[in-house]
Amino acid sequence: xxxxxxxxxxxxxxxxxxxxxxxxxxxxxxxxxxxxxxxxxxxxxxxxxxxxxxxxxxxxxxxxxxxxxxxxxxxxxxxxxxxxxxxxxxxxxxxxxxxxxxxxxxxxxxxxxxxxxxxxxxxxxxxxxxxxxxxxxxxxxxxxxxxxxxxxxxxxxxxxxxxxxxxxxxxxxxxxxxxxxxxxxxxxxxxxxxxxxxxxxxxxxxxxxxxxxxxxxxxxxxxxxxxxxxxxxxxxxxxxxxxxxxxxx
Amino acid sequence: xxxxxxxxxxxxxxxxxxxxxxxxxxxxxxxxxxxxxxxxxxxxxxxxxxxxxxxxxxxxxxxxxxxxxxxxxxxxxxxxxxxxxxxxxxxxxxxxxxxxxxxxxxxxxxxxxxxxxxxxxxxxxxxxxxxxxxxxxxxxxxxxxxxxxxxxxxxxxxxxxxxxxxxxxxxxxxxxxxxxxxxxxxxxxxxxxxxxxxxxxxxxxxxxxxxxxxxxxxxxxxxxxxxxxxxxxxxxxxxxxxxxxxxxx
Numbered sequence: 001x002x003x004x005x006x007x008x009x010x011x012x013x014x015x016x017x018x019x020x021x022x023x024x025x026x027x028x029x030x031x032x033x034x035x036x037x038x039x040x041x042x043x044x045x046x047x048x049x050x051x052x053x054x055x056x057x058x059x060x061x062x063x064x065x066x067x068x069x070x071x072x073x074x075x076x077x078x079x080x081x082x083x084x085x086x087x088x089x090x091x092x093x094x095x096x097x098x099x100x101x102x103x104x105x106x107x108x109x110x111x112x113x114x115x116x117x118x119x120x121x122x123x124x125x126x127x128x129x130x131x132x133x134x135x136x137x138x139x140x141x142x143x144x145x146x147x148x149x150x151x152x153x154x155x156x157x158x159x160x161x162x163x164x165x166x167x168x169x170x171x172x173x174x175x176x177x178x179x180x181x182x183x184x185x186x187x188x189x190x191x192x193x194x195x196x197x198x199x200x201x202x203x204x205x206x207x208x209x210x211x212x213x214x215x216x217x218x219x220x221x222x223x224x225x226x227x228x229x230x231x232x233x234x235x236x237x238x239x240x241x242x243x244x245x246x247x248x249x
Numbered sequence: 250x251x252x253x254x255x256x257x258x259x260x261x262x263x264x265x266x267x268x269x270x271x272x273x274x275x276x277x278x279x280x281x282x283x284x285x286x287x288x289x290x291x292x293x294x295x296x297x298x299x300x301x302x303x304x305x306x307x308x309x310x311x312x313x314x315x316x317x318x319x320x321x322x323x324x325x326x327x328x329x330x331x332x333x334x335x336x337x338x339x340x341x342x343x344x345x346x347x348x349x350x351x352x353x354x355x356x357x358x359x360x361x362x363x364x365x366x367x368x369x370x371x372x373x374x375x376x377x378x379x380x381x382x383x384x385x386x387x388x389x390x391x392x393x394x395x396x397x398x399x400x401x402x403x404x405x406x407x408x409x410x411x412x413x414x415x416x417x418x419x420x421x422x423x424x425x426x427x428x429x430x431x432x433x434x435x436x437x438x439x440x441x442x443x444x445x446x447x448x449x450x451x452x453x454x455x456x457x458x459x460x461x462x463x464x465x466x467x468x469x470x471x472x473x474x475x476x477x478x479x480x481x482x483x484x485x486x487x488x489x490x491x492x493x494x495x496x497x498x
Contacts, residue, residue, distance in 0.1 A: 010370040055371075075367070084373030118324070121259040122304075122375060124333030 003065045004094035009086040011055040012125050012239060018049045026050070026086060030061065033081040037074055038065055047100045047246040048107050051198070053238035055126060057110075058089075058245035062100035103248055106174060109200045110244040111188040111236060113208070127185065128240035134211035136178050136186065142210045142220035143176040143188075146203055153227040155203050156196035169196050176203070189244070200241055205234035252314045253343035258335040260304040261374050261488060267298045275299070275335060279310065282330040286323050287314055296349045296495040297356050300447070302487030304375060306359075307338075307494035311349035352497055355423060357440040358449045359493040360485060362457070365433040376434065377489035383460035385427050385435065391459045391469035392425040392437075395452055402476040404452050405445035418445050425452070438493065449490055454483030 007030065015023040019031065027044055035042045047060040065074070071091045079087055114120055114127040115134050123129075146152075153169045175191040188204055206223060209215050223231040256279065264272040268280065276293055284291045296309040314323070320340045328336050363369055363376040364383050372378075395401075402418045424440040437453055455472060458464050472480040 008370050010373070057371075079368055083368055085370050087368045087370050089367055118338055119328055119332055119336045121257050121334050121336050122306075124259070126371060 001065055001067050001069070002094045002096055002098045003063055003069075003071065003091060004098055004100065005061050005063075005091040006089045007059045007061055007086065008057050008089055009055060009059070010084075010125065011050060011053050013085050014052070016050055016052045016054070017046050017056075017059070019044075026056075026059075029082060029086060030078075033078045034063060034074070036081065037077050038069060040066070045100045047104045048195075048243045050241075050243050051238055054241045054243070055239075056243040058108075059243050060100045060104070060246040060248075062094060062098050100246070104194075104246050105249060106191050106193055106247050107195060108175075108189060108191040108244045108246075109195070110242050111190075111200060111204045112240050112242070113186040113188075114184055115186050116184040123185075125239060126242070128237050130208065132212055134186065134208065135213065136180055136211065138213075138217045139178050139188075139207045139211040142207055142217040143178065143190075143203075145220040145224055146173050146176050146190075148173060150224055151227055152196055152199055152224070154223045154229060154231050155199045155206070156229070157198040157202075158229065167196075171196065171199070178207075198235065201236045201238065202232045204236035204240075206232050208236065209234050250314055250316050250318070251343045251345055251347045252312055252318075252320065252340060253347055253349065254310050254312075254340040255338045256308045256310055256335065257306050257338055258304060258308070259333075259374065260299060260302050262334050263301070265299055265301045265303070266295050266305075266308070268293075275305075275308075278331060278335060279327075282327045283312060283314075283323070285330065286326050287318060289315070294349045296353045297444075297492045299490075299492050300487055303490045303492070304488075305492040307357075308492050309349045309353070309495045309497075311343060311347050349495070353443075353495050354498060355440050355442055355496050356444060357424075357438060357493045357495070358444070359491050360437040360439075360449060360453045361489050361491070362435040362437075363433055364435050372434075374488060375491070377486050379457065381461055383435065383457065384462065385429055385460065387462075387466045388427050388437075388456045388460040391456055391466040392427065392439075392452075394469040394473055395422050395425050395439075397422060399473055400476055401445055401448055401473070403472045403478060403480050404448045404455070405478065406447040406451075407478065416445075420444065420448070427456075447484065450485040450487065451481045453485035453489075455481050457485065458483050 009026050014026045017026045019027045031042050031044045042063050045062045075088045075091050112127040114129045117131045119129045149172045151170050156169045172193040179187050258275050263275045266275045268276045280291050280293045291312050294311045324337045324340050361376040363372050363378045366380045368378045398421045400419050405418045421442040428436050
C-alpha cells in the first residue's frame with residue numbers, strides 16, 4: 001500500500017532532509033529506520049527539502065509498505081529508533097500513487113524570532129535571538145509585497161544546474177504575515193505553492209532589515225523587481241526556520 | 250557591592266550546578282565568565298544545587314562586584330560568553346551580606362511530563378516523555394500527603410557524610426500540585442523550604458507510579474511514614490526537572 005506520514009524533527013543534528021551519502025540527513029535516518037522495520041528497501045519522498053539546521057513540525061513523506069504492515073506498530077517502533085531528534089506524528093494509508101512532493105498544493109513555513117535583549121537557553125535551538133527593537137507593523141506592510149505570483153530571483157540562491165536546465169524562480173505566495181505571539185516571540189508565517197532555495201530565510205532577513213529601520217518598507221517591492229540576489233544583504237539563520245505544514249488537493 | 254542575579258540554564262550540557270573540578274558545571278562556567286568580565290576572582294553562591302541534567306529558569310546567585318561595575322553591561326557581555334546554554338535574566342544590587350542560598354525562604358521546582366503516545370523532538374530535552382495514560386486526579390490526591398512538615402527520608406538519596414554529621418531530612422513542603430497545561434503537557438509544581446538530594450525526582454516518580462495505576466493514591470502517605478528509601482521504585486529522569494523560582498524574606 002501507499003503510505004502518507006507527518007514527521008517532526010529538530011534539524012540541528014542533520015545536514016538537511018535530502019539523502020546525501022556520507023552525512024547524517026533526516027531522509028537518510030528515516031529511510032533506514034523504515035526499511036529496518038519493514039524488512040525491505042524503502043524509497044522515501046518528502047514534501048519539502050529542508051536545509052541543514054532547518055526544523056520541521058509538519059513535513060509530509062510518502063513511501064510504499066506491504067499491505068499487511070501494522071502502521072501504528074510502525075510508528076511506535078520507528079519513533080523508538082529515531083528518538084529524540086525525529087518523530088513520526090501520524091501515519092496512514094494513502095491513495096494509490098500519492099506523492100508527498102508532487103501532490104502538495106502548498107507549503108507553510110514558520111520563522112521564529114526571540115525579540116528581547118536577554119537570550120533564552122530553552123529557545124536557543126529554535127528561535128533567532130534578535131536583541132534590538134523590531135517594528136512589526138513595518139515588517140507586515142513590507143511583507144505584502146511578496147504576496148502573489150512573482151519572480152523570486154532576488155530571494156533565491158543560485159544552484160548549480162546542468163546547461164539548459166535553468167529553472168524558473170516564479171512562485172505564488174498566498175500568505176506572508178508576522179504575528180507577535182507574546183511580548184517577546186515573533187512568528188513569520190509564509191505559505192506558497194513551493195519555495196526556491198533559501199527563499200524564506202532571504203525574505204525574513206530582508207524584512208528584519210526593514211523592521212530594524214535599516215531600510216524603508218518600500219524597499220521590499222524594489223528588491224523583488226530587481227531580480228538580483230545581491231540586493232539581499234541579511235540571510236536569517238537556519239535554526240529559526242521550521243517547515244510548519246503541507247496542504248494537499 | 251553585593252549583587253543578586255537570576256539565571257536560566259539548559260542543564261543538559263552540565264554536570265550540575267555545583268563547581269566540581271574536571272567537569273563542566275553551571276557554577277564553574279558562570280564564575281569564570283563573571284571573573285573574566287570583572288577582572289577579579291568571584292565567589293558565587295547559588296540558591297539551589299541542581300543535579301546533572303537538571304534545568305533552571307529561576308536560579309538565583311549572589312556574588313561581590315566592584316561598586317563601579319556596570320551591571321547591564323555585565324549581563325550583555327556575560328550572556329555573550331555563556332550562550333546558548335546559560336543566560337543571566339536579571340542582575341541587580343542587593344543588600345550588604347545578601348546570600349542567595351541562606352536567605353532563600355523557599356524554592357519552587359517544576360517537573361514537566363509529555364503525556365501522549367507520540368514523542369516531540371522539540372520537548373525531548375525538557376520533558377519526560379511518558380506514553381501511557383496518567384490519572385492526574387489520583388496524582389493530585391496523593392500529592393497532598395507530602396504537604397506540610399515531614400521527614401522525607403523515603404524520598405532522599407543518602408549522601409556520604411562524615412561520622413556524626415548526619416543531616417536531618419525534615420523539610421516543609423508548602424505546595425505540591427499537578428496542572429494539565431494542555432491536552433498533553435503535565436506540570437508538577439512543588440514548593441518547599443528546601444529539598445534534600447533527588448527529593449523532587451523521587452516524589453515525581455512515586456506519583457507517576459500512582460497515576461499509572463501501579464499503586465493506590467494512599468501509598469504516598471505510607472511511603473512517607475516508612476522513612477525507607479527502598480520504598481520508592483521509580484526515579485523520574487533529570488531532564489524533566491527545572492528549578493523554577495526562589496523566593497526571599
